Amino acid sequence: MQPSTSSLHKGISTFVPGQQNLLAQDISLPAAVLYQSRIDNNLAWMQGYANQTQVKLAPHGKTTMAPGLFQQQMAAGAWAITLASAPQVQVAYHHGIKRVILANELVGKSNMQMIADLLQDPDFEFYCLTDSAQHAKLLADFFGHVKTPLKVLLEIGVSGGRCGCRTPEQIQQTLDVIHTSEYLQLAGVEFYEGVIHGDNEVTLIKQFVAHMIEQTLTLLAAKAFDTSRVLLTGAGSAWYDLVAESFQQARLPSQIIPVIRPGCYLIHDTGIYQSSQQALKQRSQVACDIKGDLSSALEVWAYVQSIPEPGHAIIGMGKRDTAFDAGLPSPELLVKPGDGIDNVVTLDSQWQLTDIMDQHAYLSFPEGAALKVGDMIAFSTSHPCLTFDKWKQLAVIDDEYQVIDMMRTYF
Amino acid sequence: MQPSTSSLHKGISTFVPGQQNLLAQDISLPAAVLYQSRIDNNLAWMQGYANQTQVKLAPHGKTTMAPGLFQQQMAAGAWAITLASAPQVQVAYHHGIKRVILANELVGKSNMQMIADLLQDPDFEFYCLTDSAQHAKLLADFFGHVKTPLKVLLEIGVSGGRCGCRTPEQIQQTLDVIHTSEYLQLAGVEFYEGVIHGDNEVTLIKQFVAHMIEQTLTLLAAKAFDTSRVLLTGAGSAWYDLVAESFQQARLPSQIIPVIRPGCYLIHDTGIYQSSQQALKQRSQVACDIKGDLSSALEVWAYVQSIPEPGHAIIGMGKRDTAFDAGLPSPELLVKPGDGIDNVVTLDSQWQLTDIMDQHAYLSFPEGAALKVGDMIAFSTSHPCLTFDKWKQLAVIDDEYQVIDMMRTYF
Numbered sequence: 001m002q003p004s005t006s007s008l009h010k011g012i013s014t015f016v017p018g019q020q021n022l023l024a025q026d027i028s029l030p031a032a033v034l035y036q037s038r039i040d041n042n043l044a045w046m047q048g049y050a051n052q053t054q055v056k057l058a059p060h061g062k063t064t065m066a067p068g069l070f071q072q073q074m075a076a077g078a079w080a081i082t083l084a085s086a087p088q089v090q091v092a093y094h095h096g097i098k099r100v101i102l103a104n105e106l107v108g109k110s111n112m113q114m115i116a117d118l119l120q121d122p123d124f125e126f127y128c129l130t131d132s133a134q135h136a137k138l139l140a141d142f143f144g145h146v147k148t149p150l151k152v153l154l155e156i157g158v159s160g161g162r163c164g165c166r167t168p169e170q171i172q173q174t175l176d177v178i179h180t181s182e183y184l185q186l187a188g189v190e191f192y193e194g195v196i197h198g199d200n201e202v203t204l205i206k207q208f209v210a211h212m213i214e215q216t217l218t219l220l221a222a223k224a225f226d227t228s229r230v231l232l233t234g235a236g237s238a239w240y241d242l243v244a245e246s247f248q249q250a251r252l253p254s255q256i257i258p259v260i261r262p263g264c265y266l267i268h269d270t271g272i273y274q275s276s277q278q279a280l281k282q283r284s285q286v287a288c289d290i291k292g293d294l295s296s297a298l299e300v301w302a303y304v305q306s307i308p309e310p311g312h313a314i315i316g317m318g319k320r321d322t323a324f325d326a327g328l329p330s331p332e333l334l335v336k337p338g339d340g341i342d343n344v345v346t347l348d349s350q351w352q353l354t355d356i357m358d359q360h361a362y363l364s365f366p367e368g369a370a371l372k373v374g375d376m377i378a379f380s381t382s383h384p385c386l387t388f389d390k391w392k393q394l395a396v397i398d399d400e401y402q403v404i405d406m407m408r409t410y411f
Numbered sequence: 412m413q414p415s416t417s418s419l420h421k422g423i424s425t426f427v428p429g430q431q432n433l434l435a436q437d438i439s440l441p442a443a444v445l446y447q448s449r450i451d452n453n454l455a456w457m458q459g460y461a462n463q464t465q466v467k468l469a470p471h472g473k474t475t476m477a478p479g480l481f482q483q484q485m486a487a488g489a490w491a492i493t494l495a496s497a498p499q500v501q502v503a504y505h506h507g508i509k510r511v512i513l514a515n516e517l518v519g520k521s522n523m524q525m526i527a528d529l530l531q532d533p534d535f536e537f538y539c540l541t542d543s544a545q546h547a548k549l550l551a552d553f554f555g556h557v558k559t560p561l562k563v564l565l566e567i568g569v570s571g572g573r574c575g576c577r578t579p580e581q582i583q584q585t586l587d588v589i590h591t592s593e594y595l596q597l598a599g600v601e602f603y604e605g606v607i608h609g610d611n612e613v614t615l616i617k618q619f620v621a622h623m624i625e626q627t628l629t630l631l632a633a634k635a636f637d638t639s640r641v642l643l644t645g646a647g648s649a650w651y652d653l654v655a656e657s658f659q660q661a662r663l664p665s666q667i668i669p670v671i672r673p674g675c676y677l678i679h680d681t682g683i684y685q686s687s688q689q690a691l692k693q694r695s696q697v698a699c700d701i702k703g704d705l706s707s708a709l710e711v712w713a714y715v716q717s718i719p720e721p722g723h724a725i726i727g728m729g730k731r732d733t734a735f736d737a738g739l740p741s742p743e744l745l746v747k748p749g750d751g752i753d754n755v756v757t758l759d760s761q762w763q764l765t766d767i768m769d770q771h772a773y774l775s776f777p778e779g780a781a782l783k784v785g786d787m788i789a790f791s792t793s794h795p796c797l798t799f800d801k802w803k804q805l806a807v808i809d810d811e812y813q814v815i816d817m818m819r820t821y822f
């Protein structure tokens with residue numbers, strides 16, 4: 001059978017539901033693999049945390065850019081999906097996501113046109129950011145020209161950080177442009193605490209969030225918002241407890257909707273986000289009270305391609321297949337061709353990647369180990385975002401390694 | 412117009428030939444951009460070099476995974492396309508590439524089946540590597556079972572390096588398996604000098620290539636090859652002169668076909684490959700005698716999203732859009748909305764990226780510069796491979812920034 005050229009990507013070319021098993025080598029490796037049971041666990045855990053702290057969850061979708069996962073997040077109770085660019089918003093919209101926060105300034109003619117087109121659907125609820133008079137003017141001009149109302153959130157940032165107003169003057173100038181525009185509607189305040197670094201990050205972040213709450217209440221008192229419902233939104237994947245629990249403790253008036261936007265929880269990892277979640281559980285009693293914990297749901301499976309020297313194997317997986325910016329992938333499982341689920345071996349810390357190239361990685365392993373060319377190794381990763389964007393499709397498996405779905409991405 | 416979901420990727424959703432110009436903001440940014448004139452230049456330059464040194468060119472296609480570019484390379488005179496994995500070979504085959512070197516050991520049931528399927532076409536000429544008795548046995552078993560002949564190249568490597576036999580014993584054991592298999596045909600010798608490092612790399616690499624030539628001649632004299640035509644192939648993008656010129660100077664017998672496999676030359680960069688090409692021209696008189704030189708053909712264009720502090724701009728481009736493992740992208744051009752080709756400003760080294768995140772980058776720029784939110788900046792890159800795999804499509808432009816084609820990738 002000749003595959004259509006559009007299906008010619010690494011991983012499975014032809015997915016046959018219920019017919020392919022990872023252990024049986026029915027998939028071309030390297031392959032990115034998602035465990036559905038762990039995704040289900042992570043969906044429930046984070047929604048439970050949001051419910052417990054009485055905040056809305058708008059998971060950042062940029063991590064996966066897999067609309068199939070956005071749909072699972074919405075079905076589990078998410079209030080909206082957060083995204084990072086206009087094309088990402090377009091992808092979500094065309095897969096049925098009807099409430100989106102673009103956690104970025106919307107810039108550029110084509111990007112604005114893309115959003116204006118989506119806003120012709122009255123059921124599409126959309127928020128984007130603005131952080132300067134210059135930018136607000138660009139939005140006001142474009143959306144005024146196309147006569148389409150646009151809900152904007154005022155972004156407030158920190159010195160040396162990313163976007164966001166730094167000074168009261170910048171805030172006032174931005175508000176002045178918004179308020180003189182017929183089509184811009186100020187709908188809330190946005191911030192991102194993840195760029196705050198220092199010796200005492202926890203204190204700095206708490207102070208910053210307190211300032212954001214105060215700012216929002218001040219604007220509310222001054223009747224600065226144009227919408228009846230006012231968003232107050234922050235929180236990436238590392239500090240969402242500080243944000244959510246500050247929101248909860250502030251006993252916000254009912255017009256204010258507190259929204260957190262972690263993204264990596266859904267896939268999690270065994271690297272930077274595992275560490276940040278462990279630190280979070282040291283801080284947050286609420287998080288400890290939620291049953292279970294997040295679990296790393298993504299692996300990249302690859303073959304042992306060569307063992308040219310004792311204890312030195314070459315793996316058929318590289319920078320084209322996995323994130324490598326926050327630690328190298330960790331060997332987790334060893335499977336020999338022909339072996340079944342009862343023979344899957346869990347690897348210990350004597351198995352380590354030592355280097356990674358575009359299409360290869362170097363594995364250091366105990367010299368006595370019975371490793372052979374053609375064996376399969378499953379690697380967990382650090383920083384899920386940068387593994388996802390290497391794949392057009394990821395194999396979703398059940399706990400028996402049966403492929404139950406192919407998850408498409410749209411980068 | 413509602414785009415089909417398969418076209419929902421960043422960059423252009425809907426390409427209209429001749430109707431879209433980068434300067435006119437007809438494309439959603441960030442966008443990856445290829446200059447066709449520079450690609451034409453690079454195609455001609457490297458083919459000229461290969462012709463001059465009388466070696467065949469089998470460009471490594473893993474860099475771009477854009478079959479449209481493979482076709483341009485073949486039309487310019489390439490002898491074959493080199494690839495790194497079975498799915499990559501499948502992509503090339505289904506886009507009309509009928510001679511492929513898989514510069515890797517072919518491992519795994521699905522990957523072998525993919526190649527066996529393609530080999531049912533008698534016009535498809537295919538070579539892959541083997542470097543151990545263990546691996547050769549896997550190939551012999553599979554291709555014996557499906558009764559399909561397979562041409563293999565013996566890979567020879569270096570201590571501490573990647574794949575490849577290290578010792579005469581490993582070579583002999585591998586050859587023994589090949590020669591006892593009815594379906595494996597030894598068709599040449601392969602090596603990759605790019606993993607050789609040391610104080611005197613040039614000398615080490617020359618010695619290694621000399622050893623490869625000697626080894627091939629020895630095997631030829633011993634009638635170890637099963638094919639009338641014997642490949643001798645090495646050379647990545649950094650040291651192809653040492654390989655090609657060693658091959659040329661060896662005055663190889665006519666049965667031996669010398670093949671080099673650089674890949675990055677087609678796109679080139681302003682980082683690691685610019686440096687290696689400059690070093691190469693210091694070494695190679697032949698390269699100096701070829702008219703012109705390689706030119707960086709890829710840019711990522713992005714918007715200025717925020718200028719929250721003097722001299723500190725946030726750019727709407729990040730690790731999701733560009734390589735970052737070999738130096739950050741370099742700001743090259745500044746374009747203000749509404750400006751035409753005569754107003755494109757070339758930026759100097761006072762403009763520098765200082766950090767990059769998933770979807771953003773920090774730009775440091777001269778405080779007096781008239782930079783505004785909404786301005787466009789074109790960035791050149793270092794390491795083209797890892798920028799290409801972030802894009803499903805790249806905009807091909809002419810020298811007037813008109814989009815003349817969309818180049819699809821298949822990662």
